[in-house]
Every structure is written in structure tokens, then in C-alpha cells.
Amino acid sequence: MFMKKFKAVFGSMLLVSGLMLGACSDKGGSSEGSNEGDKEFKIAGVLMQSDVEWFKQIQYGMERAAKEYNVDLKIGNSNLDLATESSLFDTYTSQGMDAIIVSAIDSSSSVEAIKRAQEKDVLVVNYNTNVDEDVMKYYVGIDNFELGAQAGRKVAEYVQNELGGQAKIGMVTLSMFEVGIKRAEGFLSEITKVPGIEIVSQQDANGPENGMSVAETMIQANPDIDVMWAANGGTTHGVVQGIISKGLQDKIKFFGTDMDLQSANALLDPANPYQAVSTQDPEKIGYESVKAAVQALKGESVDSNIVVDLDFFTKEDKEKLEQYIEKYKNL
Structure with missing residues (x-):
């Protein structure tokens, strides 16, 4: 689905295929990142295709982290179109977003939009796909x-x-x-x-x-x-x-x-x-992307390459499979 080969930083594309699940977190709230009373950051998450199940789980993870980390989250959909992706970056920059989280469409053609945002002091976190390394500061993905x-x-x-x-x-x-x-x-x-x-x-x-x-x-x-x-x-x-x-x-x-x-x-x-x-675990990738953005904005130490754990399902895992279906059936 991508327009060019992406460089590997440890790897979804995600490919919309799906890009793909590690130990999925429960739908309910968690104490992983409770930040009540902290400054509210404005963060935008850019999806490649919002109607695809893999990216729906990415959004689900972002929203869960946004709730836990006191984030005003906006979700945009590039729909695999570079012009739309570029426009979203400019719009979010003009709206005063503190950070933009993106699965970039193209490893080189997406760079200019990222640079424009960074020049306006907007933090950019790449997830799933990556771009030229001199531009990319943080990456969340898999091996x-x-x-x-x-x-x-x-x-x-x-x-x-x-x-x-x-x-x-x-x-x-x-x-x-x-x-x-x-x-x-x-x-x-x-x-x-x-x-x-x-x-x-x-x-x-x-x-x-x-x-x-x-x-x-x-x-x-x-x-x-x-x-x-x-x-x-x-x-x-x-x-x-x-x-x-x-x-x-x-x-x-x-x-x-x-x-x-x-x-x-x-x-x-x-x-x-x-x-x-x-x-893969797209929910976890979405969650960790927001978490990394918040930590970086707060001046905390953040790994430049965040590798999210994988998962595995077999035909014998009936209970685990049923739990997966119950969790994501309404996405």
C-alpha cells in the first residue's frame, strides 16, 4: 500500500493488511499513565486509512493514552494521499498542536511536511512507517x-x-x-x-x-x-x-x-x-506513540526507537481468540 520502500528502524505497515497484535490492553482505564493535574497537551494523530481495522486499533490506543495522559487529541486521515497528509500537517501546525503523530505515507516525500512542522517547534513522532533518519527523532514500531x-x-x-x-x-x-x-x-x-x-x-x-x-x-x-x-x-x-x-x-x-x-x-x-x-499490536503502538510524545514534551528521557512487543495466536487458543473478538468487534 505504500508508495516507496520504507527504511527499517525495526520495521507495518504496517502495511494495511494490516498491519498488525501484542498483548492488547483492556478497554477500561489503567494506571499506566495517569497525569491528572498535569498540563494538557494538544496532539494530533494522523492515520493512513481510518476505515481499516488495523488503524482503528491504532486510534483506539491513541485515545486510551490521551485519556490517561491528559491529552487533547485530534485524529486525522491522510487516506494514503500525500497532498492530504501535507495539508493535515499544515493545519495542525497552524492550530498550535504541540505534537503530531504520523504513519508517514512515503519515506522521502513525507519529509517536507514533517520539516515544516518541526520548524514551527511541533514535535513529530513517527509510528509504523519511518522517514529519512535526519528528520525522524522518535519512532514507534516493531521488529x-x-x-x-x-x-x-x-x-x-x-x-x-x-x-x-x-x-x-x-x-x-x-x-x-x-x-x-x-x-x-x-x-x-x-x-x-x-x-x-x-x-x-x-x-x-x-x-x-x-x-x-x-x-x-x-x-x-x-x-x-x-x-x-x-x-x-x-x-x-x-x-x-x-x-x-x-x-x-x-x-x-x-x-x-x-x-x-x-x-x-x-x-x-x-x-x-x-x-x-x-x-503486531496496533493498539499498543498507538498508545506508546502518544505516551512518547507526552514524555518528550515534558522533557523526559524517551528512547528514539520504541519497539513494541509482538503477539501470537494459534487455533488452539480458543479463549484468547474469543476475547480478541469481543474486544474489537465494535471498532
């Missing part, structure tokens, strides 16, 4: 290598325990983006530890339709595939549908990336080939 490695470890375990240590694997990757490259590298670092695993195909896809088409083509050319893995959320759903469309849900097992409600329901379905998902 994309580990995101892929988590899935790789689970696949390796499955092959050893369920397939006698022998398996042919199809990888649906995202090598057009730096984060996708890191995820694939992490995945391969784990599955190559099992001598009996053979990668029979590795192809790129981005999004449900593309993912389904690539999966069907891959299966057609390699009917002996035992396991498939996809590197991002939107593609995940397409690959699952590609497996089902071929009537091979009992033979080919699937492991995905980036949790959402559709994935949770698929994992709860015993007949679905979806086995497990390695995931």
Missing part, C-alpha cells in the same frame, strides 16, 4: 524480522511434530517493501533449521485478490505443497481463500501475519486451514 521468525518457528514445529520433519512450503512474500523483506528473512531463518523443509515457491503478493490469485497459481504449479505462509494481513486472507478454492483445506495448512477479526474467526473454524498468526 519485522522477529515477526516473520515467530511464524517460522511455529511452522518448523508443525512440520516436525505433524509431518515427520518433511514438508514442501510455499511462501507468499512482500519483497517490494523493506518490512516484507525483513519478515521473509526472519521466517527463513527458522524454517531452514529443519533439513526436511523445502521451499518450492516464493512469490510476492499484496492484498486479498492478489493473494488469492498467487496462491492458486502456486498450488497449480506445485500440487505437493504441504504448508503456505503469507507475510502480511490482507494477503493472508487471499491465500486462505486460494487454498479453499482448490479444495485443499485438509491438505495444505496455512500460517499468517497480522491479526484481525477475520483471522480470529478463521482460526476458530476447525475446517479452516488457518493454523496460526504472528502479529
Whole structure:
């Protein structure tokens, strides 16, 4: 979904796929950052796509932190449009915002808007995606290598325990983006530890339709595939549908990336080939972004690279999956 490769600072894009969940915080209030009586800061959060579940969870986390840290929060939607993103920066700067939190659309083209805000003494915190390092002061995101490695470890375990240590694997990757490259590298670092695993195909896809088409083509050319893995959320759903469309849900097992409600329901379905998902925690990313902005504005010490913990869901985690659905079903 992004217009250029993003540099890796430890990695969502987030990709709107989804970009992707660590240990999600409860909906209720928490004592993590109660700042009653402190100065109220004005902070704007810029989403890439406000109607996408991943960014809805980002907003949810921002709003929770805003309540706890006494923040007057405004939410804007760039809708993947650079002109809109630039306009939002100028508007928020003119409105006297103390900070702007953004998942930048482009690693270089978004820089000028950020610079203009910084020249007016507006603090900028990048989350999920990053920009040229001489502009970016704070970044909140994940370790994309580990995101892929988590899935790789689970696949390796499955092959050893369920397939006698022998398996042919199809990888649906995202090598057009730096984060996708890191995820694939992490995945391969784990599955190559099992001598009996053979990668029979590795192809790129981005999004449900593309993912389904690539999966069907891959299966057609390699009917002996035992396991498939996809590197991002939107593609995940397409690959699952590609497996089902071929009537091979009992033979080919699937492991995905980036949790959402559709994935949770698929994992709860015993007949679905979806086995497990390695995931980000967008709510936590949103929360930590606001928290970092507040701390920086108060002159407190803040890490320049804040790495948010990952999470993992499996088909066996019925109670955990049901809790996830209950928590986010109304977003």
C-alpha cells in the first residue's frame, strides 16, 4: 500500500493488511499513565486509512493514552494521499498542536511536511512507517524480522511434530517493501533449521485478490505443497481463500501475519486451514506513540526507537481468540 520502500528502524505497515497484535490492553482505564493535574497537551494523530481495522486499533490506543495522559487529541486521515497528509500537517501546525503523530505515507516525500512542522517547534513522532533518519527523532514500531521468525518457528514445529520433519512450503512474500523483506528473512531463518523443509515457491503478493490469485497459481504449479505462509494481513486472507478454492483445506495448512477479526474467526473454524498468526499490536503502538510524545514534551528521557512487543495466536487458543473478538468487534 505504500508508495516507496520504507527504511527499517525495526520495521507495518504496517502495511494495511494490516498491519498488525501484542498483548492488547483492556478497554477500561489503567494506571499506566495517569497525569491528572498535569498540563494538557494538544496532539494530533494522523492515520493512513481510518476505515481499516488495523488503524482503528491504532486510534483506539491513541485515545486510551490521551485519556490517561491528559491529552487533547485530534485524529486525522491522510487516506494514503500525500497532498492530504501535507495539508493535515499544515493545519495542525497552524492550530498550535504541540505534537503530531504520523504513519508517514512515503519515506522521502513525507519529509517536507514533517520539516515544516518541526520548524514551527511541533514535535513529530513517527509510528509504523519511518522517514529519512535526519528528520525522524522518535519512532514507534516493531521488529519485522522477529515477526516473520515467530511464524517460522511455529511452522518448523508443525512440520516436525505433524509431518515427520518433511514438508514442501510455499511462501507468499512482500519483497517490494523493506518490512516484507525483513519478515521473509526472519521466517527463513527458522524454517531452514529443519533439513526436511523445502521451499518450492516464493512469490510476492499484496492484498486479498492478489493473494488469492498467487496462491492458486502456486498450488497449480506445485500440487505437493504441504504448508503456505503469507507475510502480511490482507494477503493472508487471499491465500486462505486460494487454498479453499482448490479444495485443499485438509491438505495444505496455512500460517499468517497480522491479526484481525477475520483471522480470529478463521482460526476458530476447525475446517479452516488457518493454523496460526504472528502479529503486531496496533493498539499498543498507538498508545506508546502518544505516551512518547507526552514524555518528550515534558522533557523526559524517551528512547528514539520504541519497539513494541509482538503477539501470537494459534487455533488452539480458543479463549484468547474469543476475547480478541469481543474486544474489537465494535471498532
